[in-house]
Structure formats: C-alpha cells, structure tokens
Amino acid sequence: MTKRLEGKRVLVTQADDYMGPAIIDMFSKHGAEIIEDRSDLTVPDAAAKAVSDAGHVDVLMANLAADARFGVPILETDQEAWSSMFDIMVHPLHRLTQAVLPQMIERRKGKIIVVGSATGLRGMAGVTAYSSARHAQVGYIRSTALEVAQFNVQLNLIAQNWVENPAYFPPEFVATPEFQEVFKTVPMPRLATPEEDALFALFLASDESDFFVGQAIPFSGGWVQ
Amino acid sequence: MTKRLEGKRVLVTQADDYMGPAIIDMFSKHGAEIIEDRSDLTVPDAAAKAVSDAGHVDVLMANLAADARFGVPILETDQEAWSSMFDIMVHPLHRLTQAVLPQMIERRKGKIIVVGSATGLRGMAGVTAYSSARHAQVGYIRSTALEVAQFNVQLNLIAQNWVENPAYFPPEFVATPEFQEVFKTVPMPRLATPEEDALFALFLASDESDFFVGQAIPFSGGWVQ
Amino acid sequence: MTKRLEGKRVLVTQADDYMGPAIIDMFSKHGAEIIEDRSDLTVPDAAAKAVSDAGHVDVLMANLAADARFGVPILETDQEAWSSMFDIMVHPLHRLTQAVLPQMIERRKGKIIVVGSATGLRGMAGVTAYSSARHAQVGYIRSTALEVAQFNVQLNLIAQNWVENPAYFPPEFVATPEFQEVFKTVPMPRLATPEEDALFALFLASDESDFFVGQAIPFSGGWVQ
Amino acid sequence: MTKRLEGKRVLVTQADDYMGPAIIDMFSKHGAEIIEDRSDLTVPDAAAKAVSDAGHVDVLMANLAADARFGVPILETDQEAWSSMFDIMVHPLHRLTQAVLPQMIERRKGKIIVVGSATGLRGMAGVTAYSSARHAQVGYIRSTALEVAQFNVQLNLIAQNWVENPAYFPPEFVATPEFQEVFKTVPMPRLATPEEDALFALFLASDESDFFVGQAIPFSGGWVQ
Numbered sequence: 001m002t003k004r005l006e007g008k009r010v011l012v013t014q015a016d017d018y019m020g021p022a023i024i025d026m027f028s029k030h031g032a033e034i035i036e037d038r039s040d041l042t043v044p045d046a047a048a049k050a051v052s053d054a055g056h057v058d059v060l061m062a063n064l065a066a067d068a069r070f071g072v073p074i075l076e077t078d079q080e081a082w083s084s085m086f087d088i089m090v091h092p093l094h095r096l097t098q099a100v101l102p103q104m105i106e107r108r109k110g111k112i113i114v115v116g117s118a119t120g121l122r123g124m125a126g127v128t129a130y131s132s133a134r135h136a137q138v139g140y141i142r143s144t145a146l147e148v149a150q151f152n153v154q155l156n157l158i159a160q161n162w163v164e165n166p167a168y169f170p171p172e173f174v175a176t177p178e179f180q181e182v183f184k185t186v187p188m189p190r191l192a193t194p195e196e197d198a199l200f201a202l203f204l205a206s207d208e209s210d211f212f213v214g215q216a217i218p219f220s221g222g223w224v225q
Numbered sequence: 226m227t228k229r230l231e232g233k234r235v236l237v238t239q240a241d242d243y244m245g246p247a248i249i250d251m252f253s254k255h256g257a258e259i260i261e262d263r264s265d266l267t268v269p270d271a272a273a274k275a276v277s278d279a280g281h282v283d284v285l286m287a288n289l290a291a292d293a294r295f296g297v298p299i300l301e302t303d304q305e306a307w308s309s310m311f312d313i314m315v316h317p318l319h320r321l322t323q324a325v326l327p328q329m330i331e332r333r334k335g336k337i338i339v340v341g342s343a344t345g346l347r348g349m350a351g352v353t354a355y356s357s358a359r360h361a362q363v364g365y366i367r368s369t370a371l372e373v374a375q376f377n378v379q380l381n382l383i384a385q386n387w388v389e390n391p392a393y394f395p396p397e398f399v400a401t402p403e404f405q406e407v408f409k410t411v412p413m414p415r416l417a418t419p420e421e422d423a424l425f426a427l428f429l430a431s432d433e434s435d436f437f438v439g440q441a442i443p444f445s446g447g448w449v450q
Numbered sequence: 451m452t453k454r455l456e457g458k459r460v461l462v463t464q465a466d467d468y469m470g471p472a473i474i475d476m477f478s479k480h481g482a483e484i485i486e487d488r489s490d491l492t493v494p495d496a497a498a499k500a501v502s503d504a505g506h507v508d509v510l511m512a513n514l515a516a517d518a519r520f521g522v523p524i525l526e527t528d529q530e531a532w533s534s535m536f537d538i539m540v541h542p543l544h545r546l547t548q549a550v551l552p553q554m555i556e557r558r559k560g561k562i563i564v565v566g567s568a569t570g571l572r573g574m575a576g577v578t579a580y581s582s583a584r585h586a587q588v589g590y591i592r593s594t595a596l597e598v599a600q601f602n603v604q605l606n607l608i609a610q611n612w613v614e615n616p617a618y619f620p621p622e623f624v625a626t627p628e629f630q631e632v633f634k635t636v637p638m639p640r641l642a643t644p645e646e647d648a649l650f651a652l653f654l655a656s657d658e659s660d661f662f663v664g665q666a667i668p669f670s671g672g673w674v675q
Numbered sequence: 676m677t678k679r680l681e682g683k684r685v686l687v688t689q690a691d692d693y694m695g696p697a698i699i700d701m702f703s704k705h706g707a708e709i710i711e712d713r714s715d716l717t718v719p720d721a722a723a724k725a726v727s728d729a730g731h732v733d734v735l736m737a738n739l740a741a742d743a744r745f746g747v748p749i750l751e752t753d754q755e756a757w758s759s760m761f762d763i764m765v766h767p768l769h770r771l772t773q774a775v776l777p778q779m780i781e782r783r784k785g786k787i788i789v790v791g792s793a794t795g796l797r798g799m800a801g802v803t804a805y806s807s808a809r810h811a812q813v814g815y816i817r818s819t820a821l822e823v824a825q826f827n828v829q830l831n832l833i834a835q836n837w838v839e840n841p842a843y844f845p846p847e848f849v850a851t852p853e854f855q856e857v858f859k860t861v862p863m864p865r866l867a868t869p870e871e872d873a874l875f876a877l878f879l880a881s882d883e884s885d886f887f888v889g890q891a892i893p894f895s896g897g898w899v900q
Binding site for chain 1: 299304315316320323326350354360362365366367368372373
Binding site for chain 3: 719748749750752754757758761765766769770772773776777794795797798799800801802803804806807808809810811812813814815816817818819820821822823889
C-alpha cells in the first residue's frame, strides 16, 4: 500500500492546540511534509505570513480553536468572551483561505479542511458563543466550496465532538456527574481517541475525497447524525 | 376570530429595512403594539438602549440586515466587507438578546424571532461572508433556545430567501439572465410577497408557536427543504 | 379577522386517530368544511374511493398513523410488524396523492399536509420500523412537492413528537421512569397540547403558507431543531 | 502501510449491480475476503440464507439497488413500480440486518454499510418512489445504529449521487440536454468515478470509522452538503 499523503505539503495551524498534535503525528506517518504554524492568527497579517512562509501548500488544515468554557449562561457571556470566539475561529479562516486559495486555484488542485465542531450543526446549551462561531465556519466552507469546486479545490469540515482532548475534556471534567449527565445524550458510550479523529482528517486531506464539496461531516459518536 | 397578537408589545429593529415594513404592517393589523427601532445597532450600547427605551417587550423581532451584494468572489471580499456582516447581523443579536432576555425569563414568557436567511442553512456561491454570518445567527438561536426553553422563552429564525425586496431583489436585477439562471434552482416559480413572509413571522411571534424551540425554518420556495 | 380556512373543503383521513380529532375541531372553528374519512386505507382501492366520495378537496390532511410500540428491539421486529408500518403510513400516502392531485393541478391550487413524525428526520432507538416509514413519508413529500410546485400545489409535513396523545403517550406511560429518562432529551419541559399541534396544521393548511414547498418541519419541543 | 481491510470478511449483496463490482475490486486490493451474494433478496428467506451461507461476516455491504427510471411523474408511478422500490431496497435491508446483527453483537464488533442515495436526504422531481425508499433506508440506519452502538456495531450509509454507473448514468443519457440541465445543479463539474466511491466505502467499512453512528453521509459532488 502506498502512503496516503505521500508528497503532500500540509500546513497545520495552531500546531500545538486542539487536534494539531494528533493530525501532525498521523499525517507524518502517511508521508506528508508538515509545515507547523504556531503564530497568533488573531493578528490580521499573521495568516498571510503563515501561508507565505509555508510556500507550496497542498492541504491547509485550518485547526482553529478557542478555549471553550462549557456551561456559560448566555447572560454571563460578556462582549470580550463573545468576540474572542469569532476573532480566533472565524475571521482567521477567511484570511487563511484568501491567502492560500490563489495557488490552489492556479494548480487546479488543493484542499482546505476545517477542524470544526458538531456544535456548528446542532445547538448546545451553555456554549452559545462557541456554537455560533462554529456555525459560521460551516457556512464559510459550504459557500466557498461552491465557488471553487470548478477549480478542483475542496473545502470540507470535521464537525467533531466528544473527542479525547486535554483542553475540552480533561479527565477531571469527564468524571463529574454533570458531564456524565450530558454524555448520556451521546449514543456511543465512549469518547473518540485523537487517532480516530486524525484518521478521518487523513481521509478528507487525501486524494480519496475529491468528490466531497463543502460538507460539514459529523464525527460525534452519533450525537449529530 | 380574535386578533392574533392582541395585547403584545413587539420591538422591531431596523424598522425601515429588510422585512421591517411588512412585519410592522402585518403585526399592527393583528393587534400588536409596535415599538419601531431605527438606531444603529453596530454601536455597542445601542441594543441595550433600544430595549430599555422599549420597556415591556413580549416579542423581539431581530430584523438585522446588511446590504448583501451577490456575486462577490471570496478573493475580493476584503476585511471591511467581511467584518461588516458580523458587525451588523451577528454581534447585535447577542447584545439585543442579553438586553431583553431578563424580563422575558422573569415573566416566564417571551419570544425572539430572527429574520434570517436560508443561506444560513445552505451554501451559496458568491455570498460567503453573508452566508457565514447568517449561519452564526442560526447557531445562536439553536443554542440559546435550549438554555431558555425551561423559562417558556422561545427563539426561532425565519430562514428566508427569494422574497420580493427592493434591496436584495430589485426588479432590474430580477430581469437579468444571471438572476434567472440562479432562479432555476428555486422550485417555486415566483418570488414570495412580503405579506406571505410576514404571515409566517406572525405565526412565529404569536402564542400559536410556543412548542417551537430554536428552529431555523426555511421560507424559500423549496430552495431549502 | 376572517376565518383562516373559510370556504375550504378539507379531507381528513383516519378521522378518529392520531391528530384527526384535534385537527377536525380546530379546522371547523376556522371555517373549513370537513370531510371525515374512516376507511381502512390499507385496502388498495380505499384511497381512490375516499377521494372520489369527497368530491372537491382543497386540502388533504394525510393523517396516517400506525400503532407505534416504543422500545421494540430491532431483532424482535418481525416481518408483519415491519410491513404494517409501510402498509399503513407509506403506501396509502402515494395512493391518496395520486387520487387527489389531478383536481388540484387542474385548479392550480391545493395542499397536501402529512401529519408525520420527527422520527422521520432523526433516529430513535427502539422504533426503527416506525422511523423508517416516517422517513419514507418525508422523502415522498420532498420529491413530489418539487414536481407540482409549478402548479401551485404544496406538500408539506408536520414532523411532530411529544404531543399529548392517548395512543402514543398515555398518562400511565408518561409517568414511568423509562419515559422520563427519554424525555430528558426534549428541551421543552412539557408535552405539546393537541391544540398547539392543530394550530400549526392550520397554518400549513391555509393560504398563509403557499411558499412552503416540500418541507418536513419539526414540531417537537426542540427535540429536532 | 498495512492493508486497510486485512482479515475482514465482507458480504456484498447484489454483487453484480450498482456499486458491487467497484466495491469488490477495491476491498479485495485492501485485503478483504469477499463473499459475493447474487441471490434475489426480494424473496423473504433469501437474506437469512445469504448470511447463513456467508458464515462469519465482519462487514455487510448492503448494496441494494432497483432500476431507477428518472423522470417518472408521480401520476404515472403505478402500484407495481412503487412497491418494487420498497421490495428491493427497503424490506431486504431489515431482513439482512436481522440475520447478521446477532453475530456482530456477540463479537462486540461489526459494520453494516448501506450503499444508498443522496435522494434519501433531498427531494428530486421525477423519482419520488425511489427517493421515498432511499429515505426509508436512511431512517433505518439512523434508528438501528442508536440501538446497537453500545455493542460496538456501526451502521452508516453512503448517500451518493452522480457516480459513473452504466445503469443510472449511461453515456447516451449523460449526453442529453435534459441531463445537462439537471447536472447544472451539481457543484462539481464531473461525475465521480466508481473508484472514488469505493474509496469512501473502504473508509466506512474499515476500523477507521468506528466513531460514526447512524450517519447518512452525502457523496454527491456538493449536490447535498
């Protein structure tokens, strides 16, 4: 069997956060050449610089993640907490896309994969700001993908939830009765491993998924079907 | 038959824009007392002031609309055009909700209806910024509605498209071959009238729809089913 | 205010079952002339006869309901239980539609409303046969509506769940811990009344909803958004 | 790289039809041991016999396909054409599942993948009977998957459309203006190859997708997002 990302140059943003480490590990095993970006993408020029520094990019892994605090009532979500969700997860997505699309369109080949959230497809109490920003990401890839499908560039999104992750699901949180009550709504009786999630990312980043156009695909143990 | 909004105080934002006039006309006929707001809600304090000035609000019609220019390629959507979509349609929704929810929760009764867009549920080429912001609105009402359903407060959204509207569908645009080509994707062979749209808003604003929780309901002639 | 169904002839199938009584009561108050059908529509010729006997039909309320037993494991769903779901809820829908469409197309006006289920949009453990048949109804109205929208005939579906109903939610079942556990997944902390459901049916059956084409709209207290 | 289906026994129904040949070819390359079934599954006992003959089944590829004739108006869809869709694509799915589930549940491992259709998620004029039956398949996997997720058995569905296929899209049909008009609604400007489709099936059949529960995932060039 050939390696599934042989010869691909993959730019991974927020390389140390969210699914960054698992994706880098998996993609490296499958032959990708990884460019790890760790810049603060809330700075307006940072996206253009990250792409420019990366040079040739076959696949952009838009791994954009804010620190989500669950269980924040809407009345306690102040302006700063609200804005930060869009500043971190939404606006950089547009800037990254604008920076990387031209070379992909020119080559008539390229992929942008957003490591997003199932809360971008379904409501969840206590995370309104996060969920709104994740919905905006879904809208972004749906509409942009329609525009660039003709150039053989695909944008898709991993609508994940319930993936083992020290930031969102630390063991001490998972052990609480509050979490266990919410977790009853998840059909699969376990969290996903980061490796499983990275295997799905691998599929979407590879040439195996060229016919997927602007899809936000749930990866959530059946929480969203 | 009784009037369907008898005794309801309804706050309508951007009263002169988008569906404002049609809603005000329809709701007035059905007995509502309308509070028309015309303030610039991109100003951070304007939402709180609009609600405070309105006093008792049974129904908030969050009629938030940016000037959408259709057919703007993603590479030509500059930072200002991008941000304005969120500044006009998304951030004020959070501020309005925060301002009006406490009185609704206290009374254990209230409704927030967003006059949104079907592009918040489905991608559309050439309107990525608009579509992303409209998706964010959908996420907002889905998640917030789950939090306040227990207090008998409902948030729902009209996911409309292809409604007669001088701003989005002026007759000279409707007459173009470009529009007619796109319009082929709409199953219903005509635009909706503003009155039809307002009749749906009337249903969602009235006590007839208390069991609807966080729904973005398409009103688009079958463009989204 | 005028009566909302003044002058409409409405055929209601299975008039004594499911939402039949509530719909008949509500629609009568709003001026409709009701034709109540109680024939066994699993008999192949019964649908054509019901429509023929009814004569002029402005609105068909396809109220088709099987006795759903919840909590039936898939391995215990025998062939007879399986088939009955389609025999009662799906195949008669096609026969009724074929019988009533010609007069509606000829008049360039008409509505077919299916009183369906939210389990036609979302999976639910223990009701696979029921859910599959309800999904088939959703597919039916989505596709047929696209075909007849050009003739000003609309098909839409009420995707309901958690509505007070002696057949599906008898008080003794609602009182059980099993039900209460499942009911935690419903954001709205109460069942809907039949009257609320009938008010939604009224909206969809009236001329107020002519721009809705092939939609399965959730009415489920947020269980499906 | 290891072969992705090494050691898996995969039962493929209607082995000569629809995606059967492409799946058998792809899965064989990836190390699967294929059991090809060619029995007429409309015969009630055939499903049980196919599974019994197969013995140990790790993955069931429920490749069930009727001859779809596109463009059949609803009024011309007679009872026989209507029933055949359910007889071929829906009822055998239940019988196959009942036959194969017990061994999967006992081993706490197994997968059932339905090779379905995007018309099971979205309406399409002229194919109502087909679309209704495909929707029923979607409901089937959504509900059943919720029931057996606890046993580490996954059911998922490929909601495909616009895949090269001599039965549905023969070259002479693709060349017609009628097809080209409909094809304008597909964002991707080409049909998928059977190999691409089989690569997606490979992902869903492998251990890489254990966290997917009851999902109907579009594979349609963006026709459904």
